[in-house]
Amino acid sequence: MMERVQQTDTAGIGDVKRPLDIREHVERADYQTIGEPFSGDAKMTARNVNVYYDEKQAITNVSLDIGRNEVIAMIGPSGCGKSTFLRTLNRMNDIIPACRVEGEFALDGEDIYGADQDTVLLRARVGMVFQKPNPFPKSIYENVAYGPRIHGLAHNKAELDEIVEDSLRRASLFNEVKDQLDKPGTGLSGGQQQRLCIARAIAVSPEVILMDEPCSALDPIATARIEELIDELRENYTIAIVTHSMQQAARVSQRTAYFHMGKLIEVGETKQIFTMPKHELTENYITGRFG
Amino acid sequence: MSKQSSSRASAAIRASLKKRYARERRFQWYGRLAVLIGFVFLFILLADIVSKGTPAFTQHYIRVSVELEPDVLGIERDATRDQIFNANYLGAIRASLRAMFPDVTGRKEKQQLYRLLSIGAEYNLRDMVLKNPGLIGHTSEIWLRAHAEAGSYLKGQVTADLPESDRKVKDMQVAWLDQLRAQGRTESRFNTTFFTQGDSREPEMAGIRVALYGSFFTLLVTFAIAFPIGVSAAVYLEEFAPRNRLTDLIEININNLAAVPSIVFGLLGLAVFINFFELPRSAPLVGGIVLSLMTLPTIIITSRAAIQAVSPSIRQAALGVGASRLQTVTHHVLPVAMPGILTGSIIGMAQALGESAPLLMIGMVAFIMDAPAGVTDPSTVLPVQIFLWADSPERGFTEKTSAAIMVLMGFLILMNGLAVYLRRHFEKK
Numbered sequence: 001m002m003e004r005v006q007q008t009d010t011a012g013i014g015d016v017k018r019p020l021d022i023r024e025h026v027e028r029a030d031y032q033t034i035g036e037p038f039s040g041d042a043k044m045t046a047r048n049v050n051v052y053y054d055e056k057q058a059i060t061n062v063s064l065d066i067g068r069n070e071v072i073a074m075i076g077p078s079g080c081g082k083s084t085f086l087r088t089l090n091r092m093n094d095i096i097p098a099c100r101v102e103g104e105f106a107l108d109g110e111d112i113y114g115a116d117q118d119t120v121l122l123r124a125r126v127g128m129v130f131q132k133p134n135p136f137p138k139s140i141y142e143n144v145a146y147g148p149r150i151h152g153l154a155h156n157k158a159e160l161d162e163i164v165e166d167s168l169r170r171a172s173l174f175n176e177v178k179d180q181l182d183k184p185g186t187g188l189s190g191g192q193q194q195r196l197c198i199a200r201a202i203a204v205s206p207e208v209i210l211m212d213e214p215c216s217a218l219d220p221i222a223t224a225r226i227e228e229l230i231d232e233l234r235e236n237y238t239i240a241i242v243t244h245s246m247q248q249a250a251r252v253s254q255r256t257a258y259f260h261m262g263k264l265i266e267v268g269e270t271k272q273i274f275t276m277p278k279h280e281l282t283e284n285y286i287t288g289r290f291g
Numbered sequence: 292m293s294k295q296s297s298s299r300a301s302a303a304i305r306a307s308l309k310k311r312y313a314r315e316r317r318f319q320w321y322g323r324l325a326v327l328i329g330f331v332f333l334f335i336l337l338a339d340i341v342s343k344g345t346p347a348f349t350q351h352y353i354r355v356s357v358e359l360e361p362d363v364l365g366i367e368r369d370a371t372r373d374q375i376f377n378a379n380y381l382g383a384i385r386a387s388l389r390a391m392f393p394d395v396t397g398r399k400e401k402q403q404l405y406r407l408l409s410i411g412a413e414y415n416l417r418d419m420v421l422k423n424p425g426l427i428g429h430t431s432e433i434w435l436r437a438h439a440e441a442g443s444y445l446k447g448q449v450t451a452d453l454p455e456s457d458r459k460v461k462d463m464q465v466a467w468l469d470q471l472r473a474q475g476r477t478e479s480r481f482n483t484t485f486f487t488q489g490d491s492r493e494p495e496m497a498g499i500r501v502a503l504y505g506s507f508f509t510l511l512v513t514f515a516i517a518f519p520i521g522v523s524a525a526v527y528l529e530e531f532a533p534r535n536r537l538t539d540l541i542e543i544n545i546n547n548l549a550a551v552p553s554i555v556f557g558l559l560g561l562a563v564f565i566n567f568f569e570l571p572r573s574a575p576l577v578g579g580i581v582l583s584l585m586t587l588p589t590i591i592i593t594s595r596a597a598i599q600a601v602s603p604s605i606r607q608a609a610l611g612v613g614a615s616r617l618q619t620v621t622h623h624v625l626p627v628a629m630p631g632i633l634t635g636s637i638i639g640m641a642q643a644l645g646e647s648a649p650l651l652m653i654g655m656v657a658f659i660m661d662a663p664a665g666v667t668d669p670s671t672v673l674p675v676q677i678f679l680w681a682d683s684p685e686r687g688f689t690e691k692t693s694a695a696i697m698v699l700m701g702f703l704i705l706m707n708g709l710a711v712y713l714r715r716h717f718e719k720k
Contacts, residue, residue, distance in 0.1 A: 123613040
């Protein structure tokens with residue numbers, strides 16, 4: 001299966017049988033998400049979400065639950081809106097002036113976009129790891145300690161030290177950097193930087209971690225470390241991960257959501273999505289007919 | 292078929308290669324030539340200034356045996372301090388000059404003789420006696436400051452080869468000076484006066500102290516106003532302000548302000564700060580305010596560019612762990628942007644340091660002898676002092692002008708060096 005994906009990536013699509021007309025499928029007025037977008041034990045819920053960049057609609061009527069302590073993977077071709085959807089969950093889109101978000105979002109039943117919702121608190125509860133490792137140009141220690149410090153989570157140096165060590169341990173980075181905590185975080189390798197960013201995110205004890213293609217800039221070995229880490233983190237956190245790698249989605253997630261042109265086409269158990277996709281578009285994507 | 296066409300293509304490429312490389316070489320030579328021309332002009336300029344200005348750093352002194360008898364000075368033997376202060380030192384100096392050249396008798400000749408020494412010599416002598424009243428009643432060998440014209444002959448700037456009508460040192464003076472030199476009564480010393488005195492009508496007594504203090508106070512005011520306002524404005528416009536017509540208009544106007552001739556700011560300062568707010572004339576306070584208006588656009592534009600250049604991923608990272616927008620800016624964006632902001636500010640300050648036109652409008656062109664003690668005291672600044680001296684006809688001021696330019700350039704180099712140092716320092720962090 002994967003060989004075919006790579007083939008289409010490099011050799012083009014001329015020799016692969018194209019599906020009929022993708023546009024026709026997704027632009028049908030009566031589009032409905034196939035599968036089970038709702039969860040019995042939802043940590044976060046999103047209902048009837050529409051997102052616009054100026055006049056352009058980026059997400060059309062998406063409803064999706066993120067279950068407690070599950071890893072949900074969001075896949076789909078570039079520009080399908082999966083990253084945009086992820087960023088609506090902790091209101092990172094607020095900083096883009098042209099972006100307009102409609103719909104109902106809740107974290108533990110609490111309205112995320114409500115008038116009394118504070119984005120600072122929300123982002124402390126819903127942490128984020130970005131596509132490109134982006135440590136602060138400060139020391140490794142400062143990178144991790146920054147969040148707890150601004151939120152006042154530690155009352156003294158010893159407590160802060162403990163939080164930093166614990167976060168680095170949980171990001172399985174501590175043993176590699178324990179002797180160089182005062183060295184700049186930007187001096188680490190790409191994979192280490194990304195684990196540092198994960199440590200930074202979990203240092204403020206978030207409830208949900210959003211990961212936007214966290215491994216796209218990493219080599220396979222570093223990727224494997226991060227994937228192991230995601231598996232361990234699942235015990236304590238709820239994780240939503242956007243990825244371009246279908247193997248990764250299959251390895252780390254329990255549920256998978258397939259986005260296409262701003263629409264949520266299909267959601268289901270990861271095993272089911274990758275073995276028996278119900279929608280033609282999903283099947284075409286995971287078998288590598290386009291992507 | 293395809294093999295044929297590809298070989299034809301490679302032949303065509305090969306044929307064009309020579310031309311392409313030649314073009315590249317030609318372009319490189321144009322570049323080198325441009326750089327060379329620039330350097331030649333810079334070198335000519337610097338060489339001219341340095342060669343003209345260096346003599347100003349030395350001052351010639353003439354050793355005179357001054358008879359400090361009470362009756363020559365016109366005081367009692369046990370004179371009070373006040374009497375000593377008001378004694379006739381000019382008379383004493385003139386008498387001793389006449390004694391050294393007894394054959395000078397005519398009134399005109401005598402006047403020429405007196406003009407060998409600076410007008411300020413009597414005050415130097417007075418200060419010396421006040422410090423050491425024991426000199427009274429004795430004849431002492433005292434080094435007195437030479438007149439600027441005499442000095443320029445002793446420095447070799449004027450030679451006796453010139454026809455007498457073309458020089459201010461007359462033949463008689465030349466003869467006396469030669470005689471004094473032969474007797475070892477002339478000496479060249481480092482010109483401390485240049486740094487410790489204010490402006491004067493006599494070149495040998497003029498210095499840049501007032502201008503240095505004035506420039507310092509003016510820049511202090513400029514920095515204190517322009518830096519905080521400029522950086523705050525840049526941060527607000529870049530990080531917080533909504534993007535709409537109003538902010539677009541503000542941005543365009545800031546860019547236009549940077550291109551406004553600086554003298555317009557001087558007119559504004561005159562009309563608003565002096566005439567309306569009645570702030571003191573000629574003061575570094577008003578000069579600083581006017582120059583800060585002039586440097587604000589520079590600081591805002593460079594600061595905004597520096598803030599814009601901070602990678603958005605750092606902002607996202609900070610927001611992602613729950614930092615507020617202000618925390619994101621102060622903890623992460625500003626530290627990264629600081630080298631750029633500082634460089635821009637220092638360049639703006641260097642511009643302000645070299646500015647004279649707007650300060651002429653607010654009266655900082657006044658003739659001031661005493662150094663200002665604060666930002667409200669009348670003062671002048673280095674570029675204006677240069678402008679004033681460049682306007683003076685005396686030969687002695689020509690070298691002073693170039694020397695002041697050297698000092699000004701020294702400070703500019705220092706400030707740019709500071710900008711480079713700060714940038715390196717912050718970037719290492």
